[in-house]
Amino acid sequence: MEEITDINPEDNGQQETITKVGGMYKDWFLDYASYVILERAVPAIEDGFKPVQRRIMHSLKELDDGRYNKVANIVGHTMQYHPHGDASIGDAMVQIGQKDLLIDTQGNWGNILTGDSAAASRYIEARLSKFALDVVxxxxxxxxxxxxxxxKKEPINLPVKFPLLLAQGAEGIAVGLSTxxxxxxxxxLIEASIKHLKGKGFTIYPDFPTAGIMDVSNYNDGKRGGRIRVRAKISQYDKNTLVINEIPFGTNTSSLIDSILKANEKGKIKIxxxxxxTAANVEILVHLPSGLSPDKTIDALYAFTSCESSISPLACIIEDNKPLFIGVNEMLRRSTDNTVDLLKQELEIQLNELEEQWHFASLERIFIENRIYRDIEEEETWEGVINAIDQGLQPHIKHLKRAITxxxxxxxxxxxxxxxxxxxxxxxxxxxEALEDEIAQVNHHLEHLIEYAIDYFNTLKKKYGEGRERKTEIRIFDDIEASKVVIRNTKLYVNPKEGFIGTSLKKDTYVCDCSDIxxxxxxxxxxxxxxTKVDTKTFIGKDIIHVAVFKKKDKRTIYNLIxxxxxxxxxxxxxxxxxSVTRDKEYDLTNGKSGSVVHYFxxxxxxxxxIVTIFLRQVGSVKKLKWDIDxxxxxxxxxxxxxxxVTKYAVKRIELKEKGVSTLKPRKIWFDDTVRRLNVDERGALLGAFKGEDKLLVITQDGIARTITPELTTHFEDNMIVLEKWNPKKPISAxxxxxxxxxxxxxxFIIEQAEKEESFISDHPDSFLELVTTHWLPKIEIEFIKERGKDRxxxxELALEEFIAIxxxxxxxxxxxxxxxxxxxLLEPYPYQEPEEVEPEDMEVNEEEELSNPSENKSDLTLFD
Structure with missing residues (x-):
C-alpha cells in the first residue's frame, strides 16, 4: 500500500493523503477462493466429508449415549466447531440423514421421492447408525x-474405513471449480475394494436411491466430460394408462408431474x-386418451419431459489441501489403500496395548509370586523402595520384551x-497366555494385512449389505427422435394456386395434422x-401439387414423376x-430447362x-396416340x-389406369436385446422380412400371447420370452x-384374432407357465419327483403333436x-420342412444422394441421414 502526500496552496497548507488500495485486493480473492474450496464446497478424499459434515459427525459422536438426540441440540453442539449458522448445519445434516447410511433418523426427515422437506430441527431426532460407529x-x-x-479440538479427518465418498456422493460449487x-x-463398492486388494481390475457405476434406468455408455469414469442418461421406469398399466414406478435421479414426483403437464400444455404429448x-414407493398414473399409442407416448415422455435427463459428473476432491480431479475408480483405489493403512494403524496400537498388558501382567506375577513386596519393609525412603523392587525383579526378567522403567x-x-x-x-x-494368543493373532493380521482387510470388507458386506442391492438398472438407451414421437398438435393448410402453406391458412385446403417441430x-x-419448417405462413411457389410431413431417413416413400x-x-x-436435403433450398427435379412442367406425380x-395411360395430341404423322406405362x-x-x-411428342394428358403394389422388398427387422427395441440397422437378432400386413408374435412369462404390428417405437417388457414373426398357421405349444x-x-393352439391380447393359462394365483414353444413338432422330457419309499x-419323452390336437x-x-x-x-424338435415364403425381387436403388453445399446459404440447416 502506497501513500502520496499532496499540498494544495489554496488549502492554506493543508495536506491531502491519497491511499492506493489496489494492493489490498491482490491476495484477497485467492484467499477467499481457497477458503471456499477447502473449507466449504469440496470433500476430502481421506474421509469423504466436507468440513460441516465432519463436524456434524464429530458432534454426534460426542453426544452419543445410544439414545436419540433432538436435531436442534445436535446443531447447537456443532456450532461450537463450525463458524457458520445453524441453517447450513441443519440442511447438511438432513442431507446426510436422507442418504440412510450414517445417521439413524426418527421423525419426518423429508422425502427424496416427492421432494417434501424435513420438519423443523426441534421436532426430529437422530443418533449415529451402527455402521457409522463401526466405520467412521x-x-x-x-x-x-x-x-x-x-x-475445542476437532478432527482434521475422520478415520473412515470405507469408500464413503463414493457411497454417498457429493456436490458442491466453489470459486472457479465445482464437484x-x-x-x-x-x-x-465393497466388492470392488476386494477386487483391488486381490490385484484384479474393476469398474464401478452410479446407483441412485430413486432407482430408475441409467445409460452409462459415456460415464468416463466420473471425470470431466463424462455424461450419463437417466430415465424413469415407465410401463403400460392397461390399454389407456401408463404407470411410472421409478424416477430419474435429480428429480422428484412433483417436478416430474409438472414437466409432464407443461409438455401437455405445449402439445408435445397428449394426456x-x-x-x-406415491407413498413409500413411487406410483404416478398417466391416463391417455383412447386411440393413442402407449408405446409412442412413452417415447414422447422421454423426449419432452423430465422422465429422461442427462447428468454430467465432475469428480473433484481435496488431497493434501489441494483440489484434485480424478476418476471414481482411482478414488476407490485410494480410499481402499487408506482403509488398509488405517487398519494397520489400529492393529499396531492394539498390539502395543496388548504387549503393555502382557508386560505388566508378567511383572505383577513376578512381584507377587517371588514376594518381592517384602523387600521394601525395611526401606525408609522412596528411592530405597524403588531400588529394592528393581533389584528384586532383576533375576526374573530375562524373558520380558522391554526394560523395566x-x-x-x-x-x-x-x-x-x-x-x-x-x-x-x-x-x-x-x-x-490369553494375552500371548491375542498378540500372536494381531501379529498374524499384520503379517497378512491384505487378507485381513479383505475379511474386514467381507464382514461389512455381510453385516450391513442386506437390503442395499442395486436399485438403478443399467441399460443402453435407444435414441428417440422427437419428430417421430411428438403429438401432431396443429393442422397444416395449403393454398396451392398462390403457393402458400402454413398453420394459419384456415380458409384454405386442409392437408394433415402436424407439430411445430x-x-x-x-x-x-x-x-x-x-x-421447410412448419410455420404460420410460408411462400413456396405457385401451383403446389403435393404437401406432406417430411420424414428423415425415409427410403420407402417413393415418388413417381412424369x-x-x-x-x-x-x-x-x-x-x-x-x-437428405438442405432446409429451405429449392431443388429442381426436371432437367432444369425453362418451361418444364409436371404431367403426372x-x-x-x-x-x-x-400403371398409367399416356394420351398424345394428334399432330402430324403420330400413329400411336395411347399406351400404358407401368x-x-x-x-x-x-x-x-x-x-x-416417354415420348418426343406432345402429351395431351396422363390418367391413372391401375393402382400398383409395393415394388420394395419386405423390410427386414432386427431385435436388439440390449435396448429391447426393434430396428432396421442390423443390430441384434434378425426377426425376418416384413410386409405391410405382417405381425410379430409376443408371449410373456405370465402366459399372455398377442400379435402386434412391428413398429420401431414399440416397448417390450422384461418378462417377454417369445418374440418372432407371426405365422398364423403355426401352432403354439404350452x-x-x-x-x-x-x-x-x-x-x-393358434392365435385367431390378430392384435388381441389373450391369456392361455388359468387365472388362478398359483398357476404358472412352465414351458412354451413355437416349433412345428415339439418334443419334451418330463422329470418326476422321487416319492418316499418308491423307486424314482x-x-x-413326449411328442406334443401326437399327445394333443390343436x-x-x-x-x-x-x-x-x-x-x-x-x-x-424342451428337447430337439422333430424335423419339419416349413413351406418357403416367396418374396418379390429386390428393386435396384441407385443412391445418388446430393450433399448440401453450406456455402450456398449460410443460414441453411442440413438434414442428413
Missing part, C-alpha cells in the same frame, strides 16, 4: 486440531389426467494388599421441391426417394408402382437423375401348472400326467 470413528488414530475459536460425485452402490399415488515399578507399589492376598498364580498364567416437403407443378423437359421438349419418367409410402418397370434412382424418355387342479396341463420314475386358445388342454413333476425340459 477411531479416536486413537485420529489427528486433531483446534476449532476456529481455539476452545459432482454421483452415489454408488454399497455392495458393489387426459395424472394421478399421483520407574513407571512400571511405581505401578507395582500401587497394588493393594487385598489383591496380593487373593492372587491366584494359575489364573495369572492363564491371563498371560415438423419439416414439410412440398412439390410444385414446375418440378420444384423444397423442405415431366416435360422445357417448352416443346421430350417427356421423361423417373422414380426417386428423398432422404404421385407419392407412395411403401414404394407402390401404379412404373414397376422403372428403376428407382436419385432425385437428380434425368429419367427415361405346458402350464393349473393352480386350481394342482396338475400340469398341455395345450396347442424314469424320465418320459384347440382354441381358451381351452383347458390335456392333463400332462398324474405323477408329481420335478421339471419339464
Amino acid at each position: 470413528f477411531s479416536p486413537k488414530i485420529t489427528d486433531w486440531q483446534l476449532s476456529y475459536d481455539g476452545r 459432482k460425485i454421483l452415489p454408488h452402490n454399497f455392495v458393489e 387426459k389426467k395424472i394421478e399421483d399415488n 520407574q513407571e512400571d515399578i511405581t505401578r507395582l507399589t500401587e497394588i493393594r494388599i487385598k489383591r496380593i492376598s487373593k492372587f491366584d498364580i494359575d489364573k495369572a498364567q492363564e491371563k498371560i 415438423d419439416d414439410i416437403i412440398v412439390f410444385t407443378a414446375t418440378g420444384k421441391m423444397m423442405v 415431366y416435360k423437359d422445357g417448352t416443346g421438349g421430350s417427356t421423361y419418367i423417373k422414380r426417386f426417394y428423398v432422404s 404421385s407419392a407412395n409410402p411403401n414404394g407402390e408402382a401404379e 412404373f414397376a418397370d422403372i428403376l428407382i434412382k436419385g432425385r437428380n437423375s434425368k429419367g427415361n424418355i 405346458i402350464y401348472y393349473n393352480g386350481e387342479k394342482e396338475l400340469y396341463y398341455v395345450k396347442r 420314475k424314469p424320465n418320459q 384347440k382354441g386358445i381358451n381351452a383347458l388342454g390335456n392333463q400332462l400326467t398324474k405323477e408329481k413333476v420335478k421339471q419339464v425340459n
Whole structure:
C-alpha cells in the first residue's frame, strides 16, 4: 500500500493523503477462493466429508449415549466447531440423514421421492447408525486440531474405513471449480475394494436411491466430460394408462408431474389426467386418451419431459489441501489403500496395548509370586523402595520384551494388599497366555494385512449389505427422435394456386395434422421441391401439387414423376426417394430447362408402382396416340437423375389406369436385446422380412400371447420370452401348472384374432407357465419327483403333436400326467420342412444422394441421414 502526500496552496497548507488500495485486493480473492474450496464446497478424499459434515459427525459422536438426540441440540453442539449458522448445519445434516447410511433418523426427515422437506430441527431426532460407529470413528488414530475459536479440538479427518465418498456422493460449487460425485452402490463398492486388494481390475457405476434406468455408455469414469442418461421406469398399466414406478435421479414426483403437464400444455404429448399415488414407493398414473399409442407416448415422455435427463459428473476432491480431479475408480483405489493403512494403524496400537498388558501382567506375577513386596519393609525412603523392587525383579526378567522403567515399578507399589492376598498364580498364567494368543493373532493380521482387510470388507458386506442391492438398472438407451414421437398438435393448410402453406391458412385446403417441430416437403407443378419448417405462413411457389410431413431417413416413400423437359421438349419418367436435403433450398427435379412442367406425380409410402395411360395430341404423322406405362418397370434412382424418355411428342394428358403394389422388398427387422427395441440397422437378432400386413408374435412369462404390428417405437417388457414373426398357421405349444387342479396341463393352439391380447393359462394365483414353444413338432422330457419309499420314475419323452390336437386358445388342454413333476425340459424338435415364403425381387436403388453445399446459404440447416 502506497501513500502520496499532496499540498494544495489554496488549502492554506493543508495536506491531502491519497491511499492506493489496489494492493489490498491482490491476495484477497485467492484467499477467499481457497477458503471456499477447502473449507466449504469440496470433500476430502481421506474421509469423504466436507468440513460441516465432519463436524456434524464429530458432534454426534460426542453426544452419543445410544439414545436419540433432538436435531436442534445436535446443531447447537456443532456450532461450537463450525463458524457458520445453524441453517447450513441443519440442511447438511438432513442431507446426510436422507442418504440412510450414517445417521439413524426418527421423525419426518423429508422425502427424496416427492421432494417434501424435513420438519423443523426441534421436532426430529437422530443418533449415529451402527455402521457409522463401526466405520467412521477411531479416536486413537485420529489427528486433531483446534476449532476456529481455539476452545475445542476437532478432527482434521475422520478415520473412515470405507469408500464413503463414493457411497454417498457429493456436490458442491466453489470459486472457479465445482464437484459432482454421483452415489454408488454399497455392495458393489465393497466388492470392488476386494477386487483391488486381490490385484484384479474393476469398474464401478452410479446407483441412485430413486432407482430408475441409467445409460452409462459415456460415464468416463466420473471425470470431466463424462455424461450419463437417466430415465424413469415407465410401463403400460392397461390399454389407456401408463404407470411410472421409478424416477430419474435429480428429480422428484412433483417436478416430474409438472414437466409432464407443461409438455401437455405445449402439445408435445397428449394426456387426459395424472394421478399421483406415491407413498413409500413411487406410483404416478398417466391416463391417455383412447386411440393413442402407449408405446409412442412413452417415447414422447422421454423426449419432452423430465422422465429422461442427462447428468454430467465432475469428480473433484481435496488431497493434501489441494483440489484434485480424478476418476471414481482411482478414488476407490485410494480410499481402499487408506482403509488398509488405517487398519494397520489400529492393529499396531492394539498390539502395543496388548504387549503393555502382557508386560505388566508378567511383572505383577513376578512381584507377587517371588514376594518381592517384602523387600521394601525395611526401606525408609522412596528411592530405597524403588531400588529394592528393581533389584528384586532383576533375576526374573530375562524373558520380558522391554526394560523395566520407574513407571512400571511405581505401578507395582500401587497394588493393594487385598489383591496380593487373593492372587491366584494359575489364573495369572492363564491371563498371560490369553494375552500371548491375542498378540500372536494381531501379529498374524499384520503379517497378512491384505487378507485381513479383505475379511474386514467381507464382514461389512455381510453385516450391513442386506437390503442395499442395486436399485438403478443399467441399460443402453435407444435414441428417440422427437419428430417421430411428438403429438401432431396443429393442422397444416395449403393454398396451392398462390403457393402458400402454413398453420394459419384456415380458409384454405386442409392437408394433415402436424407439430411445430415438423419439416414439410412440398412439390410444385414446375418440378420444384423444397423442405421447410412448419410455420404460420410460408411462400413456396405457385401451383403446389403435393404437401406432406417430411420424414428423415425415409427410403420407402417413393415418388413417381412424369415431366416435360422445357417448352416443346421430350417427356421423361423417373422414380426417386428423398432422404437428405438442405432446409429451405429449392431443388429442381426436371432437367432444369425453362418451361418444364409436371404431367403426372404421385407419392407412395411403401414404394407402390401404379400403371398409367399416356394420351398424345394428334399432330402430324403420330400413329400411336395411347399406351400404358407401368412404373414397376422403372428403376428407382436419385432425385437428380434425368429419367427415361416417354415420348418426343406432345402429351395431351396422363390418367391413372391401375393402382400398383409395393415394388420394395419386405423390410427386414432386427431385435436388439440390449435396448429391447426393434430396428432396421442390423443390430441384434434378425426377426425376418416384413410386409405391410405382417405381425410379430409376443408371449410373456405370465402366459399372455398377442400379435402386434412391428413398429420401431414399440416397448417390450422384461418378462417377454417369445418374440418372432407371426405365422398364423403355426401352432403354439404350452405346458402350464393349473393352480386350481394342482396338475400340469398341455395345450396347442393358434392365435385367431390378430392384435388381441389373450391369456392361455388359468387365472388362478398359483398357476404358472412352465414351458412354451413355437416349433412345428415339439418334443419334451418330463422329470418326476422321487416319492418316499418308491423307486424314482424314469424320465418320459413326449411328442406334443401326437399327445394333443390343436384347440382354441381358451381351452383347458390335456392333463400332462398324474405323477408329481420335478421339471419339464424342451428337447430337439422333430424335423419339419416349413413351406418357403416367396418374396418379390429386390428393386435396384441407385443412391445418388446430393450433399448440401453450406456455402450456398449460410443460414441453411442440413438434414442428413
